[in-house]
Amino acid sequence: MKLSVVVLEGPYTHEASDSAYNLIQAALKKGHEINGVFFYHDGVYNVTKFMEPPQDDRHISRRWMELGEKGIDIVVCIAAGLRRGIVDKIQTSNVRISGLGQLAKMILESDRVIVFGD
Amino acid sequence: MNESSEVRNVMVVVRKAPHGTIYVQEALEVMLIVAAYSMNISVVFLDDGVYALKKGQDTSELGSKPFMSAFRALVDWEIEHVYVDRDALKNRGINENELTEIGEDENTGEPVHPQVLSHKEIYKLMQEQHTILSF
Amino acid sequence: MLHIINKSPFMNSALEDCMGYLGSEDIVLLIEDGVYAAAAGTVKSGLIEKLLEQNEVYALQADIKARGLEQLIKKVKITDYEGFVDLIEQHTPQSWL
Numbered sequence: 001m002k003l004s005v006v007v008l009e010g011p012y013t014h015e016a017s018d019s020a021y022n023l024i025q026a027a028l029k030k031g032h033e034i035n036g037v038f039f040y041h042d043g044v045y046n047v048t049k050f051m052e053p054p055q056d057d058r059h060i061s062r063r064w065m066e067l068g069e070k071g072i073d074i075v076v077c078i079a080a081g082l083r084r085g086i087v088d089k090i091q092t093s094n095v096r097i098s099g100l101g102q103l104a105k106m107i108l109e110s111d112r113v114i115v116f117g118d
Numbered sequence: 119m120n121e122s123s124e125v126r127n128v129m130v131v132v133r134k135a136p137h138g139t140i141y142v143q144e145a146l147e148v149m150l151i152v153a154a155y156s157m158n159i160s161v162v163f164l165d166d167g168v169y170a171l172k173k174g175q176d177t178s179e180l181g182s183k184p185f186m187s188a189f190r191a192l193v194d195w196e197i198e199h200v201y202v203d204r205d206a207l208k209n210r211g212i213n214e215n216e217l218t219e220i221g222e223d224e225n226t227g228e229p230v231h232p233q234v235l236s237h238k239e240i241y242k243l244m245q246e247q248h249t250i251l252s253f
Numbered sequence: 254m255l256h257i258i259n260k261s262p263f264m265n266s267a268l269e270d271c272m273g274y275l276g277s278e279d280i281v282l283l284i285e286d287g288v289y290a291a292a293a294g295t296v297k298s299g300l301i302e303k304l305l306e307q308n309e310v311y312a313l314q315a316d317i318k319a320r321g322l323e324q325l326i327k328k329v330k331i332t333d334y335e336g337f338v339d340l341i342e343q344h345t346p347q348s349w350l
Contacts, residue, residue: 001342006251008141015285015316019259022315023341026334032342079147082161100151107128107334108155112341113249114257115348117141133270133350141350165270205273241274247256250347 004035004106005025008117010036010042011060012053016116017046021063023071036073036106037064041117044081047074049092061092068094074104126248127158132167137177137184142170143185145223145253150188152251160199160247161192161233162240168206169231171217184198186218193221193230200232203240254279255344258287267349269300275308276278282332282340283312289319293324301326313337 005024009016024034046074051061068074074095076086081097088097107113130149136142153159162172175186182200192200200220207214219229235243256279260267265287268290271281277296281304283291291312304310312325325331332340340346 003341010251015259019284022334023337027338030335030338032338040148041140050285079146081280100148101155103148104152104155104157107126107152107157107249110249113251114341114346115250115252115350116259117252117350118139118346131347133267165266234294236274241276244274244347248344250345252348253349 001027001032001108001112003032003034004038004075004110004111004113004115006038006040006103006115007079008041008045010041010045011051014043016118017043017060020060020116021060021067022096023116024067028070029058034067034072035110036075038075038106039079040079040080040103042084042098043117044076044084044086047076047092047095048086048090050090065092065094068092070079075106077103125156125158127151127160127246127253128249129244129247130159130161130251132161132163133165134171134172135166136175137180137182141253142167143183145251146185146188148153148251148253149192149197150195153195157253158199159197160201160243162201162203162243164203164207164240165206167211168202168212170208171214173216173218183203189220190218191221193224198230201235201240201243202232204234204236207234222244255346256281257338257346257348258283258290259285259348259350261286262300263291263295265271268297271349272300272304275304277307279308280344282337283310283311283329284316284327284337286316287339288316288322289321291325291329292322293326298326301329305329311336312322321344
């Protein structure tokens with residue numbers, strides 16, 4: 001199955017980002033393909049590079065960066081990002097900022113699309 | 119609807135009220151973009167989502183963007199399949215005529231209204247979708 | 254269809270709202286705070302008990318465990334994230350945000 005995942009909430013405040021990440025890990029383990037991850041709404045805050053959570057907590061932006069490193073397309077919505085001050089230079093590596101058209105493309109290319117939000 | 123296995127059916131479901139969170143405003147942005155790709159898009163307003171189509175909304179004193187006005191032109195963006203849940207209206211004491219029109223018919227110039235449907239009719243549409251984007 | 258509920262039934266009507274749009278083949282999956290609906294002996298347990306008369310109901314193990322829920326309504330199936338993936342593969346998901 002080709003799966004795309006949409007995340008509408010920011011890191012730490014809401015569980016959406018964790019649920020999405022855990023689901024993706026399970027899908028990868030089962031041999032499915034993650035076609036893309038699309039961050040929208042406050043979800044755009046998930047992949048900023050200045051996050052420094054305490055050592056005993058998960059590092060949310062690093063987790064997404066590592067998925068990006070594996071070749072998964074991690075996209076931050078440019079309209080939602082700019083509105084909130086999220087620009088390229090504060091993003092972690094292996095993610096990209098692009099338009100909502102990327103979400104449309106993910107829908108066209110995936111077998112399933114799942115939304116996590118509030 | 120022009121049904122073809124190549125053309126994906128995408129439904130945007132709006133269940134939240136319009137101004138308390140940004141969900142409806144950004145859902146609208148998604149509708150407009152997704153509609154520009156070759157997909158059969160439908161938009162469904164359920165539960166508090168029906169408040170998004172209420173006439174007479176004025177955000178001037180909030181200082182926020184009056185994005186609701188774009189709902190009055192959905193037809194211009196090729197979004198013609200717009201549905202509203204009948205029970206959601208009834209439960210909230212809203213009459214059909216209190217809802218905004220979604221555009222004008224390009225031939226007759228007559229206003230186009232969102233279609234009010236039952237749960238059952240909406241559920242039937244949901245089952246036909248490839249993707250359901252919820253806001 | 255796979256209906257995903259992530260809200261506590263005590264604070265939010267998502268579960269009840271979703272119940273108006275269920276086909277007999279559909280599955281309900283409780284995740285995040287949605288898993289509180291699967292707890293036995295609450296004023297909201299009736300919702301899931303009613304659902305179970307027609308539909309399969311799953312609850313996500315990681316969320317149940319995180320919340321220390323022990324007494325769950327019988328017949329609610331527990332699934333892990335890999336089971337969640339299987340459910341998505343078999344059904345079109347809809348999140349009742």
